[in-house]
Amino acid sequence: MPGSNRSTDPAFLPLASANEMISGIGMTPIEAVLVVGALALVLARWLPPRFRRRVATGAAAVSSASAVVLAVVGLRWQMVPVLVAVVVVLPFTARTMRGKPGGRRVRWWLAGPGSAACVLAIVAGVGAAIAFPIPDFPTPTGRYAVGTAVVEWTDPDRPETWTTDADDVRALQAQIWYPAEASPDEVERAPYLGRSEAEANAVAEGVGAFLGIPRFVFDGQVMARTNSVPDAPVASGNRRLPVVLFAPGGGMGRFTNTAWAEELASHGYVVAALDHPYVSAAVMFAGGRTVRWAEQSFSSDAEARRLSEELAAVKARDLSSALTHLGRLDSGDVESILAGRLDTDRAAVVGMSAGVGGAFQAARTDERFSAVIALDGRPYDGNPGPYDQPVLALTNQLGLDDNPTYLPELGRALERSTTTSYLLTIPGTTHPTFTDAPLWMPPVPSLVGSLGRTEGNRIMTEVTIGFLDAELRDQPTDLPGLFSEHGFAEHGELTVYDADE
Incomplete structure (x- = not known):
């Protein structure tokens, strides 16, 4: 049966229908x-x-x-x-x-x-x-059904800096969403927070501790199911699929933007979202080992800035490592249902919040990335310099007054690109709008914006898909025109950074 070969906890699966x-x-x-x-x-x-x-x-x-x-x-x-x-x-x-x-x-x-x-x-x-509902993920609108898989690998040339074991090397994990063959309705969909109930609970406890929120608030996320089918057969055909690498925000994990990732996958992209051990709140590997967030202390704004740049550098190296590992999956060096279908020559790097610094550094240090998307975050980089990739930077509207240095700093980072880039402020949004948070947080405008539970994700995915189609698929796309369709440009929220001017 398509999608039935899954690495999820069997005891967890029968509960899905009762928790819809x-x-x-x-x-x-x-x-x-x-x-x-x-x-x-x-x-x-x-x-x-x-x-x-x-x-x-x-x-x-x-x-x-x-x-x-x-x-x-x-x-x-x-x-x-x-x-x-x-x-x-x-x-x-x-x-x-x-x-x-x-x-x-x-x-x-x-x-x-x-x-x-x-x-x-x-x-x-x-x-x-x-x-605080159980997240109800919007049905993807693309032509493809969505499959998902979790992959793990080690980076043998990178000693793990957060442990004292000299032989410990960096171990990484990513969840992949990809275009898939349609599965029968009765096939179980993937859990939201983890492959098993134990993993979902570990992640919920870790995120709750990181945010200072009681664990029980995340009951709905632990029970939630997505639209993806674990290990579903890849969509038929020989066409190679462009790749999107995603770095989540501070303390968050690979699940953070699941609705966005599923929508991209339904439109023919392969999205790989990373967990960053010791930076994400909790990462559980397949063997059961759980790595929790390593708390970092600082005593001044300068120290906080330096720490943010160092963590961004870690995420950048993790993103490059992930792209290399996807190449191994495509070549067959590592067994995968995606062998022969990944076009790692057409790859974008995306960061959300604190992940934006990792995305910018990955673009500057790894020319294999062809485009950058920044979802409401700062471009932390201890050694800023020019880079050749175009950037789409999306920002929230309601929090800008509290961060007077944010847009100027982001603008300077976009100016360092040698090609055309875009800065787009989306009306009615807050910082959590650029994640899955509106699906489970109280629908209070000051928390999640005024776009409701799903409209913010719809707008975000539509503009990012338009940008990716133009940059990774060479499809003629009038990006300023696309943004204007949503009324952004006419209100002055769009800034175009053209390297030729």
């Missing part, structure tokens, strides 16, 4: 059943006498059964207030189920406030589920 979110309400079907049962349980006491017993009995059965199912498939923190309401109400409802219709009940002046408190608890759970 109902679009628009932020809950899974089982969670929705629990909420309905809990409300019916609370309100049964206030129904006409002839309905009370039947409604109470049915609501008790439904809420209890759904609670048991959630305990098996995974209970999210948002449902805890709902379960508390069920536990509080059940003993009182038991009287109604045992007694005769119209029998003695708790006095209304006691039951009223209690029922109101339980309803508020249920509403709070529903509100939390809407604010």
